[in-house]
Amino acid sequence: MWLAETPMILLRKLSFGIIAGLPGGVIVAIVTKPPWLPWAAHLAILGAVLGLIIGDRRQSTGSAFSIGLLIGLLDWVAWTMTLAPALEGTMPTWTIAVAVSHFPELVGAALLGAIAGLVYHALFTWWPPKVAPQRAKPHVVIVGGGFGGMEATRELDRRIARGLDANVTLISDSNFLLFTPLLVGVASSTVEARHVSAPVRAGLDHASFLHGRVVSIDTQARDAYVSAGKEGTLRVPYDQLILAVGAVPHFFDLPGVGEHALAMKSVEDAARLRNHVLSSLERADLEPDPAEQARLLTYVVAGGGFAGTELVAELFDLVHDVLHFYPRLHGLRPRFVIVHSGERLLPELSPELGRYAQRKLDKRGIEFRLGTRVTAATARDITLDSGESIATRTLAWTAGNRPNPLVRQITQAPLVVDPTLRVPGLPGLWALGDCARIPRPAGGFHPPTAQHATREGKTAAKNIAAVLSGRRPVPFRFGGLGVLVSLGHRTAAGEIGGRRISGFLAWILWRSVYLSKLPSAEKRLRVLADWTLDLAFPRDIAHSTKDEHHA
């Protein structure tokens, strides 16, 4: 690498190149008698270029000769035919007449290059570069393979390619990066589950991957302990560690909620919810009791933020798109309820867009319970803090998250990092994403979104590279590009760069943006194929696993 090499190595290449050019240069000078000063300067530049191009890479004698000849011939094109006339103030024309007039220089360039290649090879063979003693490389460990952790690893991976001298290991309990914004697509059967997850290993060229779950971190000894299946617990020493373990669903210890609510954090959660909804339709189709049938066809989503709003809209589309497969349910009206503790949906958006979204969903018949919370759940119903009870067998939960339990092993308090993403008081420890609180320059904390996590990962990686190179880390700054929320059937709403958009165009933009953000071209094509086929064919109602109720 040119960038990574030391000045001494560079000097050695340049000086060897210049020395190698001397014998041929003298011979050519004797024959062609050029003005000595420009010729010497040209010779020095040619030698330096030769040194840079051949470098300290191992060559055979023949190869060095041939490459020298090639460089000599190209020197004739670049110097004699182009730069020399340009420096004399005449426009190069490269005509055959000019080439003929410069034929002596061509012969000289060929000889000069070939001799220089051989001499350079001889110099490197006689005085081979001293191999520097290998020093232990610093070990950078990234815990968590979500957006933040993966981006940090990829950035470090790229920096290794450019010369960063470090070992990098990503540790994650899943061997894929889950593209969570499209998880609702999995739940609503518009996207295949495998298509929203990209293998971690496919994205890493130089970093290592360890498939396991970090169970504890000794921040004093700088060791991470990893549970890796039958291998038991592994100790992984680190010099720098990025904690990017994300968040887990939080049920606030509400009675029955933990047992009966369906979370939406993983691809398994999404597949489980999809199977559950399709199963409820199958059971409703068999159910003779109208009350139980209505219970089965009632779907409640807790949480009116992005995830909850998108989920209720997509579940609405799923159920209505496949209802024609169930003749006994024709004429029935499935019920969809969204429970939200705030006074309006989508607090992340402006009030106008929040109202727009509510109006759109309301027109479809989706019911709202605003300013209220779920307080309890059973297999047959849920209870709200208003006292209302809703008979349902489906409760999807997007109403609360909390940092991964690993964070509590490090600190009981919320994990607040400094603006450079370092954890204060714990040298070598960095944190980002949903598991950390990252201060904003204007006050408050950055929101836990994918776009923020991605950029935090990149910043953390750059800062670690800076620290390893003896430079100062820089603060994380990101204002967000905008937000987009899908409202189901060809409708979306959002704010991009302060401009509000809604409707079909917003929906096109939503799909385009998320398609472009998918981790690889292959996944983009697969999701695009899913969405395209979805335009022509009804959704797939096959269970992805055996239906437990009918087993």
Place this chain on the structure above:
Amino acid sequence: MRDAGFGALAGLVGGLVFGGVMAMIGFLPTVAAIVRADSPLVGFAVHLLFAAIIGSLFGVLAARQRELLFWGLTYGMSWWFLGPLTLLPILLGRPMVWDVAMAQALLPSLLGHLVYGAVTAAVLALLSRREWRFRPGLVVRASAAGLIAAAVLGPDWAGLDWAGLIVGVLVGASYALIFGDRDEGTGPALIRGTAFGFAWWVLAVVTIPPLLDGGGLDWALPAVRAATSSLPGYVLLGAGTALLTCWMGSLSRAVFSDDVRHTLDGRLAGGRVISTWHGVIAGLAGGVIFTGVMLAVGFLPVVASLVGSESEIVGLVLHLLISQFIGVTYAIFFRRRSFDPASGIGWGVSYGFLWWILGNLTVLPALLGAAPQWSDAALARSFPSLIGHLAYGAVLGLVYQRLEERVSPWHLTRSEANAARAAARHEQTLSTAPALWSLVTGMALLIPILLS
């Protein structure tokens, strides 16, 4: 010593053939003058002595190389520069003049040196018992490739009609017999074919017809210049034959291989999509450099006429788009083939030369409704474009290599499988690739001798 000895023996055989040529063109008395004699026999003896010494040097120089034909040709070309153009005048006590008139007078000697290099390489390969296996299937495949390539070039690509198809078959068959089945990828195969097409031109157009006509060997400038118009056709035939042979082999492996491990090697580099982007960027960089030549010779309006315009701006946009397209083809064909800046420049320059013949002399006139511009006058007119193509190729190859190394640096290994990639670079220096780069470039830059 063993290498030098084998080389000397091989050089003696090459010298015998070259000596025969010298006898035919009456050059032996000139050689004899080195020892102050004028007898052809003395000249032949001196020539053989030199041939043995030069052969022994070749033995040392090429001892570790995997295959030798193109090394021999490059070596022969280099000795033409060093021998008759440089050392011979010194030994004869004459002033050393490197002008075109001298080079034109020594054109038979250039071809003789190429023959000497080829024969010496062949004998050295036999002496050092390099592995060679006759594969009938490959001969059939390459012959078919040559036939198809000749058919695509049209009925009268080299002033031949149906005989052109036979030449195509012969080119294909000889390609298979000499090079065997090399899984080297499309790009290197194209460049190998380009150089092979040149060698066939020397043999089939410049050498054999005068011998068959009974007029003796005629390598003098007028005869060679008259044959120049068929050079582009032979170069394209060689490149096309190599390309199709390579593709048919890949297709055959893809269809009939029942072992998924055969695809492992291709999966160890950066993805194809990122390579394509690298090709776009590198092509653009090369195109920007080439624009200087385009502006100087006022060629942009000609490019614009492809879309019915005469505007230089339209021409520039089109030129840059074409540059990027060729950059993408380079990325597809030469992905994972350039391991350091030298090999990037080598492949790029060679590819630029091929596109001068394919694009500037063949496809562009065809798109403008004219016949391919292969005449010696057209080649002479297009010389600035040749320089532009070589510069374009050098920048394209270098930039692409630098970009590819960022995602697949050969010098950093993460696993044993990736270590194979590091070894591949070293293997390339031992292959015929470096000889091909300088041979193709030398071939391109010696065109003025033929056309001035």
